[in-house]
Amino acid sequence: MFSNWLLVSVSIGYIGLLFLIAYLGGKYRNKLKAKQQTIIYALSLGVYCTSWGFLGTTAQAANHSFTYVSVYLAPILLFVFAWPFIQRIIKTSLQLKITSIADLLSARFGKSQNLAVIITLVVLIGTMPYIALQLKAIIYSYQILQETPDLPIWQLGLIVSIILAVFTIIFGIRTIDITERHPGVMIAIAFESLVKLIAFLLVGLFVCYVIYDSPMDIWQLSKDQIDIEKQFEFSSLVGMFGMLIIVMSAFLCLPRQFQVMFVEIKEQKSSVMARWLLPVYVLVFAFFAGPLGLAGNLNYGNSLAADAYVLFLPAFNGQVWLSLFAFLGAVSAASSMVIVSTIALSTMLSNEIVFPLMFKFSSQQQHDFNHFQSQLLLIRKALVLFVIFLSYGLLLLSPPDTLSSLGEVAFGAIAQIGPALFVAFYWRKATLAGVLVGISSGFTIWALFNLLPQLGIYNHPLANSDLPKTTIVTLIGLLINIISLWLVSLLTRQSIREHMQSKFFYKDKEKAQWSLPIQPKVDIVELEFLVARFIGQDKAQQCFKQFHSSYSNKGNKKFNEAILFHAETTLARVLGSASAKLVTSFAISGQGMAFDQVAKLVEDNSTQQLEFSRTVLQSAIENVSEGISVIDSELKLVAWNKQYLDIFNYPDDFIYIGCPISQLIHFNLSQQGYFIKDITLQVEKRIKFIKAGSRHNSEYKLKNGKNIHIEGNPIPGGGFVMIFSDITKYRQTEKVLKDENTDLESRVRFRTAELEQANKELAQANYELAQAQDKAVQAHVKKSQYLKACSHDLLQPLSAARLFSSAVSLSPKVTDEERDQIKQIDNSLEIANSLLLDLNEIARIESGNITPNIEPIEVKQLFNMLTNEFNALTDEYQIEFHCKTSKLFIASDITLLARIIQNFLSNAFRYAHTGKNNKINKVLLGCRRQGNELCIQVFDNGPGIPLEKQKQVFEQFTQLNTINSVGPKGLGLGLNIAQSLAHILNHKINLESQSGFGCLFSINVPITKSIMTKEQAPPPASMNLQGVGVLCVDNEQAILDGMSKLLGAWQCQVFTAINAQQAKYIYKKHEDEIDILLVDYQLMEGKPEDIDMDNLMNEKSSKQRSINKLNGIELIEQLRLVSQYSLPAVLITATTDENLMALAKQHNISYLRKIIKPIALRSLISSLLTKELEKNYAHRSPYPQ
DSSP, rough: OHHHHHHHHHHHOOOOOHHHHHHHHHHHHGGGGGHHHHHHHHHHHHSOOOOOIIIHHHHHHHTTTOOOHHHHHHHHHHHHSHHHHHHHHHHHHHHOOSHHHHHHHHHHHHTTTHHHHHHHHHHHHHHHHHHHHHHHHHHHHHHHHHOOOOSSHHHHHHHHHHHHEEEEEEHSSSSSOTTTTOHHHHHHHHHHHHHHHHHHHHHHHHHIIIISSSSHHHHHHHTTTTOOOHHSSSHHHHHHHHHHHHHHHGGGGGGHIIIIIIISSSOOOGGGGGGHHHHHHHHHHHHHHHHHHHHHHHHHHGGOOOOHHHHHHHHHOOOOOHHHHHHHHHHHHHHHHHHEEEEHHHHHHHIIHHHHHHHHSSSSOOHHHHHHHHHHHHHHHHHEEEEEEHHHHHHHOOOOHHHHHHHHHHHHHTTHHHHHHHHHHHHHOOOHHHHHHHHHHHHHIIIIIIHHTTTTSSTHHHHHHHOOOOHHHHHHHHHHHHHHHHHHHHHSSSOHHHHHHHSSSSSOOOOOSSOOOOOOOHHHHHHHHHHHHOOOOOHHHHHHHHHHHHOOSSSHHHHHHHHHHHHHHHHHHHHHHHHHHHHHHHHHOOOOOOOHHHHHHHHHHHHHHHHHHHHHHHHHHSSSSEEEEEOOTTTTTEEEEEHHHHHHTTTTTOOOOBBHHHHHHHHHTTTTTSSSTHHHHHHHHHHHHHTOOOOOOOOOEOTTTTTEEEEEOTTTSEEEHHHHHHOHOOOOOOOOHHHHHHHHHHHHHHHHHHHHHHHHHHHHHHHHHHHHHHHHHHHHHHHHHHHHHHHHHHHHHHHHHHHHHHHHHTTTSOOOHHHHHHHHHHHHHHHHHHHHHHHHHHHHHHTTTTOOOOOOEEEHHHHHHHHHHHHTTTHHTOOOEEEOOOOOOEEOHHHHHHHHHHHHHHHHHHHHSSSOOSSEEEEEEEEEEEEEEEEEEEEEOSOOOOGGGTTTSSSTOOHHHHHHHHSSOSSSOOHHHHOOOOHHHHHHEEEOOOOOOOEEEEEEEEEEEESSSSOOOOOOOOSOTTTOOOEEEOOOOOHHHHHHHHHHTTTTTEEEEEHHHHHHHHHHHGGGGOOEEESSOOOOSOGGGGOOOOOOOOOHHHSSGGGGOOOOOHHHHHHHHHOOOOOOEEEEEEEOOHHHHHHHHTTTTTTESSSHHHHHHHHHHHEEEEEEEHHHHHTTTOOOH
């Protein structure tokens, strides 16, 4: 009907328009207003109406089958009556950043990876035939409208598949984003929904009101051909209502529908219009499908395939342009479904299957942002090609009639997920096991009795039935799915993780102000099992048998109370009354814990407490200086300590558990001469006293001269604790004191006069010393404040200059000579930076403000950090740098120790050159174990240091005259700073060198026990940061300009703000585009010394600050609070306070000190972004790392 060139031109033009819309939509997505986003969201839901809705429903109406009404009626009913359910899914998806139906259900049921994989496979199998049908619809529409066939089906299908794959990859897989949103694609999908709606509406209006007078006219002309009674037969009604149930179950689970409804939405309020727009949208297709099918039958009959009626009816009556527009509508309906379904399936396959497997089997962690992102994007793109070309293969291999029926059958596979989605929000007791069994059983029924017969493997079991066989089998599968889910959930219990995750899916019930006590439901079998865990099975059975013999009326309130009291009383004999009460109360409180879990919990806790108490008691008794003995109610010895035995010097084997106390008293009295005559009487007297149970104190003197003080304390329930204290030294001292007391009083009077005079002299000396100290402290404070202010105010313009020079050097317009001059400027700025930092370091050391934080440090982590820093300088200094690390841990302050080794390495890099052209300049960082210490060494093969000058190099402002030194020249403070810091850390520092043989600087650090390995420092990252969104915040405009030029030269997307208020506004507007923050610390007006670091450590005071008084750390924290995603940040500052670095680390913020080294900044940004990407996807892996 149309010339080939016209169809090709229109198709190419339409495809180009889609590409342009998607590109502009993605580029200007942040300029869309809320109302526009609401309209786009509502229209994008029209992806539900595929080519089957555009072409297939008219064919069904032409064949006098009206079951298609169910497919349109289902979403209308859901949107009208189940809107609160849809809103709950939207709210939960936004809250948990859900990316697919598999991700949602996995999150509800304990983040189960097995469930996510099963749902992904079910959705993949159920969607493939449907995608193949859309490809077939595009090919069929093109072939039937062209004048002369020019290409076979396989070539047309290949072209269509490639075009759709390219579009999906370009606009759907542009970046790896945790939200999985694609604004450009959604705008294109909304446009296609509008095109197909207008096309179908125009064709319907033209046929119903131009060709014919009205739809009733078409019905009157066709009613003789329609068997009305057949439409109300049992089989037809079963098919219609059965299809309604299936579609309602599958609608929200369709990957394309879930993607546009719950993943692409940015705010819940954007869905308001969709509640009414989608039902109206679907109603248009439902209303005109019947008249168009009947009209086509009247005009064409069997001379034309019913699927083509919509395309040919306008042309049959002279409106060729409308047929061409209908062709674009059919293409829109098919292509939108393919694009969105492919994006959704590739997301599910990558996030739930491929990425977790990749992270499991990856031998090395990735820290290269560009490489890591490219790898993930490549996988996602490969999965897009896999999905589309798998569907293309299905199109080629399946016969046309099989493919059409497979599309209807595949709908039933998606429906098996519907029950799980419903119970995820409306049945708290649903368990992972129940959902797994339900989906698996329903899907198995569907596969065995629908899929395999449809593929021709064997006949359908309902082949000879008048009932709609596919619908019946799908309904049976759904029924078995629901029953299995319900039964297994009742028989199993949720894991703790499932219970925790379920809180995101249910509204918190408001607690009533008062309520009547709830009668506990007691399961006698489980209660008996609970008691048996503590007293044994036999005793528990005997205990409950005795109870049942006393109570005959079971199930009433008194019976429940009595059996609980009986169980509690029984347990109290073993656990104590408090623990017994806790066990029974917790077991019947309805917390969802089984009795066996309660028993295990209390049993483990009781065992641990008993063991702990026994250990503490034994340790306490053995470590007291007094002798202790414990007597039970039968007056027998049950416990004692070593000091007790030492005091009385009992014979061997005389003391044993159960030894009568009378025997011990008799022995003790026999050791005292004055009790020998009436010893038996004295023993009886003391026994009687102990039986009386009153406290008593006494003192004895043994034959060996020891004075023993005895104190007795009764034990509740019978028994005594006896404490024996050796007070011999006390008595001897008391005697000496009495003798000396008389002489002491005279001495006191004489000494008092001397002390009064000495005190007066000392007070005067202290006053003078205090004044001198105050002056010294003030001098140190003023010097430190001066250096801080000086360094901060100088570093700001120097940092801006360094940024501008680095940006200019990257310009392609700069000549080599100019680039060398810029490099000299950089070197000069680096010298100035080093001088300021060294001066500030010396001031801090001399003022005593450095307090080391000694903690275990992994040597490998320390060396990796230093290697990353100095590897970047090897080309500039022409040094071959090597590092030999260790797995040991050392005890030191990582910041101060790193500073010492940095000074060693800087010294080695600068002076390792000998001036010989044929000699390779080498620097080695390594370590050797020396007993309990680790000797960290820095060796170079430079000219060396003469022996007589080796002590001199550690003095301040000392530099040796070396003509071959490379790099910026300092003040000669580096080694002096290293020596001072080593003294603060109490580490030994050493230098070994000979002229002409290089230098070996070393520091000895104590080795400590290893701790849990911290995350290793990342290796140097890629230098490609193209497209990365960076928000720079600094109160110096010159710094912002320099940073903007430098980042722009790296092809970053740069946003700048000069204060906190502007930063918050920009971030709110461009949140989706900003990947990382670069923030200056001092955003407030004022000098660095005015900043109270202690106040900054207080989070409450930080929250009370006004927006114009925020510092960099506080601003970052506030931006992270409003951000929906994790937000990496770098704190850049000229402030030199060491506490600031610790504070930044505490808030998970990276730290750079001005003047900024561009290579260090570039590497840090790349590393942070790579870590963020890996974190987003590695957490999905269920496998142990």
